Amino acid sequence: MSDRPKSMSASAFWIAAWERAMQTDLRVSDDTEEEKFWEEYAPMYDESNPLAPYTEALMDAVYSHLAPDDHLLEVGPGTGGFTQLLAPKVGKITLVEPSASMYKAFYASWQKTGYLLPAVLAEKWEDVEGIHADVLFCANAVYRIRDMRAALLKMNQITKRHVFLIQSIGRPFAGPLTLSWNDQLYERERAIAISEILDELAIQHSYRTFPVERKNGMTHEVALIHWKPRS
Template sequence: MNIRRENECQIKAATSALTPSEYWIQAWEQAAAEDVRVGLDAEEEKFWVLNAPAYDERNPLAPYTQALMNTVYGMLSPGDHLLEIGPGTGGFTQLLAPYVHEITLIEPSQAMYKELCGSWPVGDRPLPEAIITKWEEAPELKADIVFGANAFYRIRDMKASLLKMNETARRHVFLIQSVGRPFAGPLRVKENGQVTERERAEVLSGLLHELNIVHTYVTFPTRRKNGMIHDVALIHWSK
């Protein structure tokens, strides 16, 4: 255990000359070479067919984000059309629904969307329309709000995806990203025999700086279902 902690410290202390966009792509490519789920859509869907039914029982995030979501609610309007990227089983979708007029979902997994439909409150607001596709392949859309939570781990070109979010949103973009293991593994890159790690939330913020998109980055200590506390980042910008 001590050796492992020392190695992790050495890894985290390492630096990289790559820009955030270069780092994200290189991390994706190296992860895809090691894990078929990263690069192959069919393998990702196989995983969720097996695991989606138990997803909300294990350690969901949405029910434990009241302080963070209060910040989001304060910038929503009752007439808003909200587009959510990667809603999964719909934990955040259900939190957002009472505060907006309409929600459109972009969800790549049919298995996850099936769980969302099964857990949607009967007799409550209408089930949101869903487009079953990856964000990178979604048609051009317009919405007042773009929202996504922990939905970016399979996106290769995150810079292009952020630009697409910016073009889609009329008013606000909100991105939520868990920080730290075991809830969110960092991006890892091996270059010149050295391994570096960067938290996804920090690289997302760095990408926005590359794009000259002025944004806020705030973290909220969050106690999860299993009692563990970690930071959850809220990255937000206005149009």
């Protein structure tokens, strides 16, 4: 088993792996199926699979770059675990959350915080237009994006100061990209593929991993990908 075909770019591999996954998992491309999943799973997400509470060292690396007057755009906030950590560090937050069920869970959790409710764009990242922010933050929310090159380029274009992408590594918390090609199976961790696509775009970035012990006692690596956008 190899990482990816030598003749295939990281961005092309991402699309090919997405199209392969689409054939076996309706959630990958079908918005209705994705929403059905979150209707059932969102209310119990914080009980079964929270990540934010276990990322102190990782988040300290993020906090050091934030300013009190920053406008932060969070893509895929889920139930708001990371949003609640970020809220005291910035001046304003806007959310990008296409799932009504997940936002319902976010709202229920947020009501307990006492913070001002962030504005929300109820659409997929690919469809977002007309917004700019000082900082962009996204944790484990890019699994349904087909064209990662375009998605990263868009993040770079709309953000003024910092982009932070958090991506879990390894099963069962994050399955790798997989592709059968010329009778060979290829696998690539999403975090590594994202870093390679940024290289394709000539976007200088840092790639750091942090060991995170989850609620069930399992320890795995979580990547923090960070860059400063350039015009």
